[in-house]
Amino acid sequence: MNSADAQAEMCALPPEDAFMSALENIEQPGRLYLGRELDGGKTGRVFLLPARELTTHAAIIGMTGSGKTGLGIALLEEIALAKIPAIVIDPKGDMANLLLSFPELSPAEFAPWIDADAAARRNLSVQELAAETAGQWQKGLATWGQDGARIRRLRENADFAVFTPGTTAGRPVSVLDSMDAPDPDTVADRDTLSGLVNAAVSSLLSLVGIEADPIKSREHVLLATIVLHFWTKGEAPSLATLIAAVAQPPFAQVGVFPVDSFYPENRRMELAMRLNTLVASPAFQGWTTGEALNIQNLLGSGRPRVSIFSLAHLSDAERMFFVTLLLGRLIGWMRRQEGSSELRALLYMDEIFGYFPPNSNPPAKAAMLLLLKQARAFGLGVALATQNPVDLDYKGMANIGSWFVGRLQTRQDQERVLSGMGGEAAGNREQLRTLLAGLEKRCFLLCSAHRQAPLLFQTRWTLSYLKGPVTLAELAKLQAGATQRPAAVSASAADAAPGFSAERPLVAGGVTQYFVPSPVSGANQHYRATVLGLARVRHADARRGIDQTTTVQLQAPMPAAGAAVSWEQARPFAVTPELLTTSAPAALFGALPADMSLQKTFDAEKKRLAEHLYRSGALPLFTVRALNLESAPGESEAAFRERLGAALAAKKDEAMAALRASYDKKQQQLQTKLQKAEAKLDKEKIDVRTRGLDTVIAVGSAIVGAFLGRKGSALGKSTQGMRSAGHLMKERQDVQAAQDEVSRIAAELAALQAEAQGKMQELLASLDPAAAALESISVAPRKSDIFDVRVCLLWEPVLDFADPPKPA
Ligand SMILES: Nc1ncnc2c1ncn2[C@@H]1O[C@H](COP(=O)(O)OP(=O)(O)OP(=O)(O)O)[C@@H](O)[C@H]1O
Ligand SMILES: [Mg+2]
8 A cells, every 4th residue: 555545544534423423422521622533444533632731732733724723723612611721822813713602503693703795705695604604513513522512511611701902992901011020930040031031122122113132232231131120129010110210220230331321311211202102102002901911810710711812903013012921921920830730721822923933033932932841840731823834943843742733735844844743753754744745624643742653633623613813893892792891990090180190201210200298198199290499509708708508499380391490480399308209109190291201301401490590599688787787698687687676775875875975075065155154144244233333323413513503523523424324334235245145055055955865866766676777788609609400300299189178
């Protein structure tokens, strides 16, 4: 018998009745019903694969249409029936067919999934084609000993969910928190760790369109150093944390280089901005909403779950990003499991083309190689399907225990898969090669480390309706029909006021951010940013004996977009920044004007603040020039007036005494003068009295003598008398003059006293501190006297968000 004959005989279907009698054995614990053996038509045995064999991983290889997806679906159905959970990566969109299982097998169940075009092409209505398809499935299942009851059991034993990463159109999955740290063992294993770090970083960079070389590219090395920094601390940085760390790395050096010379800040900001733009874009919403990418939850809690990630709608870069993240997470989960020889969970990937090629290192490759190497110890099986054996890296092939090989067209593919299988295909290699070339659709040759000889089998009919690729719109329909929990949106984000978000705006690394502790407790505290200006200002004036340096703290409101900070509006900020924290509280943060996240804005504001302080930072002083008294730096007007009062009080006594002394002398002089004048007046008065008597006598005798005839003498006497009267007149004038003198001096004295009184009043008034006229002077700083200038962000809790307190 030639080899073609031999092959034809091997592929021949066994007699119907022989197989039918074997069907009662399809339900066996720990065994997966995949089809029936084709052993030259002799026995027609059902093919049951021990589930445990999958822990050494499986590859399903065959040309297009050979039935790989059909086999994968059957495999997953069996896994689910056995209550083993699975994660399915579905780049082409076929695997959502697992959700199309209809226990009644009725046309009505099929109808919504019937392709109207396909019906039209065959001149059938959708209903007609639905009825035909339902009949086809009933018959197909029956031939393989299956029925609606088995479908029902499938649905009872496990949940099926299809996720659509990157879009909310289907069922989104949140990956923003997905830079999960590997377990300590992996962290200790440097090779594995660097593989994972590179995978995470490459995928992230590919998402922003940067094709980075893990060794040569600075952005890659920087990001990898950051990821490593967090992972070695056992921390799981969110993308937001990573982006912030790009702007402000949490370490000083990259290798032997200082961070800033390795990757200057402005370029780091560019990268951070690019990543941030991605994260902030509405398109990225699809990556940040939905169920968390938590492997344990994806595998189901309580009930096993088959979580299918449909990736057909994504770009190549996005798919790579997601697959890498998912594999990284899976590794993290795996390493936390206890060892197991039983199959605990299955990872199935329906098309691996592009993810694990032998000749290049796409981000997902390292993670997959690690899984293939280590997963078996934890009971995690990996099954990978591909059209072409060239799609799988040699190292990966070496870790695959079971090969399900379908029809392969080219000799090269046949050779390659046989050499990849190694020991499994040893011996009758040529015969196997011929066999592979002629395999029918849905026929597979299983070469396995677990069995001595290769086994040929035909896949069973799938319980699920193999509709083909399910579109995003159809997934949305599936999603709408499925009962599911609402997407897990973080509570805080839901409570955010407009313009606030749980993600703090990204700010340049060089900008310090302070947070004012909130005086109120409770979650969802809203924080808004203000600008804090800090500086030291020296005021020196040798003549005044002033030399002092003060710390200036000014809080300015956040400027409008595009505007500069108004330092004129800033108010003194009392709290020393050292007492504030620079680590952000869990809160909701207000948006920032775009400029206020840039280093260059803060650099410019530093200059503007220094300029403002130069112009307005003069040290104000008061002076009372008359007293040659000046206030001390920082002395308030009231304090200065008080000090002035004391000085004036001391001054008053002295001034009054001086004033009095000066008047006393003048007064004494005038009094002496007055006494003299009075004395003179007295003397003149006495003179007048004496002379007045003599004159009366003389004048009297002269007049009497004239009457008595004593002519001559009488006349002489009378002339003498007359002369005496003239003297009297004169004396009387002297008295008057003396009298006038006394009066004049007395008046002068009175005026002097009044003047003294007035002067004293004036002096007292001038010495009243409350009324003293203060003059303002100032000591201006020189430009060089303004130093240590810093401009920071100051986040303060917004307290007026709460309901205003009700009046009593
Ligand atoms: N187990 C099965 N039960 C019922 N129908 C099947 C089964 N396997 C395959 N088919 C049918 O064969 C068609 C092609 O098979 P399948 O999609 O599995 O090929 P494939 O190897 O995955 O092809 P590709 O490489 O193009 O993805 C399916 O659309 C389905 O109609
Ligand atoms: Mg396929």
